[in-house]
Amino acid sequence: MIVTHLTLSDFRNYESLDIDLRAGSNLFVGSNGQGKTNLVESLGYLSTLGSHRVSNDQAMIRQGQDSAIIRARLSHAGREILAEVQLNRASANRAQVNRVPIKTRELPRYFSSVLFAPEDLALVRGEPSGRRRFMDELLVLRTPRMSGVLADYERVLRQRNTLLKSARNSGVKENQLGTLEIWDERLVALGSELIEARSALVAELAPEVASAYAAVAGQDHAANLTNYLSILATTPDDDEQDHNATAAGVLPAGEIAEKFRVALARLRRAELDRGVTLAGPHRDDLVLELNGMPARGYASHGESWSFALALKLASAAVLRRESSTGDPVLVLDDVFAELDESRRGRLAAAVGDFEQVLITAAVFDDVPEELAAHVVKIRAGEVVEDD
Ligand SMILES: Nc1ncnc2c1ncn2[C@@H]1O[C@H](COP(=O)(O)OP(=O)(O)O)[C@@H](O)[C@H]1O
Ligand SMILES: [Mg+2]
Numbered sequence: 001m002i003v004t005h006l007t008l009s010d011f012r013n014y015e016s017l018d019i020d021l022r023a024g025s026n027l028f029v030g031s032n033g034q035g036k037t038n039l040v041e042s043l044g045y046l047s048t049l050g051s052h053r054v055s056n057d058q059a060m061i062r063q064g065q066d067s068a069i070i071r072a073r074l075s076h077a078g079r080e081i082l083a084e085v086q087l088n089r090a091s092a093n094r095a096q097v098n099r100v101p102i103k104t105r106e107l108p109r110y111f112s113s114v115l116f117a118p119e120d121l122a123l124v125r126g127e128p129s130g131r132r133r134f135m136d137e138l139l140v141l142r143t144p145r146m147s148g149v150l151a152d153y154e155r156v157l158r159q160r161n162t163l164l165k166s167a168r169n170s171g172v173k174e175n176q177l178g179t180l181e182i183w184d185e186r187l188v189a190l191g192s193e194l195i196e197a198r199s200a201l202v203a204e205l206a207p208e209v210a211s212a213y214a215a216v217a218g219q220d221h222a223a224n225l226t227n228y229l230s231i232l233a234t235t236p237d238d239d240e241q242d243h244n245a246t247a248a249g250v251l252p253a254g255e256i257a258e259k260f261r262v263a264l265a266r267l268r269r270a271e272l273d274r275g276v277t278l279a280g281p282h283r284d285d286l287v288l289e290l291n292g293m294p295a296r297g298y299a300s301h302g303e304s305w306s307f308a309l310a311l312k313l314a315s316a317a318v319l320r321r322e323s324s325t326g327d328p329v330l331v332l333d334d335v336f337a338e339l340d341e342s343r344r345g346r347l348a349a350a351v352g353d354f355e356q357v358l359i360t361a362a363v364f365d366d367v368p369e370e371l372a373a374h375v376v377k378i379r380a381g382e383v384v385e386d387d
Contacts, residue, residue: 001111001326002356003043004080005073010062011087012038013381021356025371028360030378036360039378040115040331042070043358046083047113047328048137049104052120057087066090074111076325083110105147112141112319116312117333123311124295124304128228128285135198135286138205138315142322146197153190157277160187165275172272184264187280192257194281195229199250201318202227202286208314209307215350216313216343217306221290230283231256231263305338313350320354327355335359336366344368 008017013035028036041051041060051060061068071084084096085107095104122130139146160183167176206225213223229251251259263279264271271278288295288307295307320327330351336344336359348368351357361367364375377384 001074001076001323001329003072003329004075006039006043007069007071008039008042009069009071010065011042011068011070012060012062014038015062015381017381017383019376019383021358022374023356025351025357025359025373027364027367027372027375028358028378029364029375030362032362034378035381036362036378037117037333038381040333040358040360043072043111043113043329044115044331046070046072046085047108047111048141049085049108050137052115052117052333057093058089061087061089072111081110083107106144108141109144112323112325112328113331114312114316114319114328115331115333116309116335117331118335118338120308120312121304123308124288124299128283131286131288132281132284134311134315135201138318139197139201141319141328142201143197146194149190149193149197153187153194153281156183156186156190157280157282159183161276164271164277167272168275184261187277188257188260188264191280192260195231195251195256195260195284196253198281198284199227199253203250204318205311205314208317209310212310212313212317212350213306216309216346217303218342218346221303222292223295223307223310224289224292226287226289228285228287230279230281231260233263233279306343309335309347316354330354330357332357332359334361336361336368337363 002023003021006017006019006021008014011017017039028039030036037053041053045051045060051057054060066089068087069084070087071082074081074083082096082098084099085104086094088094093104095102095107097107097110123134136146136150140150160180163176163180163183167173167180202225209225210220210223214220227250232251260280267278288311290299290303290307293299295304299307316328316330332347332351335347339347344366345368348371352370357371359367359371364372
């Protein structure tokens, strides 16, 4: 799939933007702070209903305005659709496809993109929550139904935690234990579904990550992924360093729920003491390894960077394989400035066969020539004519 036209109204620093995009590479060039990232962020929002920079939609509405519009004409196999979302300060966001209102959360079904930005270094070096979010976003892009499972799990988890807290504060009562067992079953049912889906995803991603890493880094450092499952952990330890040592493994789908129940029984005392749920997908992690060592804490800056990029390229590869609407649009925000000459060339080769790639750069010369076929100059929230 490609975006053939993008229209923005009052989005970030764009009062209004109307721009044609092409198949293949599109390069947005401009000094810092001109609106390059804003532009690609708008397309990221259309495919994920979120931003890679902020968790709050308000920041994306132009200062002093009440609403912003992102509208994209999408094309695949000769068919075009018009997808649009309106972000509103004071009311719910609204979405349309071909000018017909749809539920906003349905929007990602129509458009998928994969964005890589310097912030993604946190995938390798940051907290497990970022890696869980990466996995879950990909799960939803692949299988939209999973967004319901995720939301239900979160809700059950909150309610179970509330009950554990109140039991901690006022001593456990007989009837609370009964209620807890009901929540346990729901937690296990939804959590097992999530664990199974994430495990299948890890199995699919792992070989793609290994080959993407080798492709960008130019070396086969045996990049590997495993699933850390908190339900297999021996202690309910908060220390993530431990994630590398224990409980990384694959569980046959049929055994997940049983292991989950066993973990909850084992942790009952500790959960009542602490007033929180100590095992489940909300405490799992994606363990990243290079040459058998955890990337987090061992990998150099350059290696961490290549790993984060490999994760994104691998997710694009998985999405393109399964999609009925062609490739996801690949977005590389400010990536080339960080790479040396040879890595730039390898990255250009790795992304060259995607249907559409959107690239931003402050310095034109940082981007390999083969990706500079269509160049758009951005200044202060406007496209300026090339001279
Ligand atoms: N909601 C907003 N309203 C108006 N301007 C905004 C808004 N959000 C960000 N900006 C402006 O957008 C600019 C940053 O644009 P950005 O796309 O990040 O730059 P770059 O070209 O370096 O990627 C800053 O000048 C910032 O003040
Ligand atoms: Mg930027």
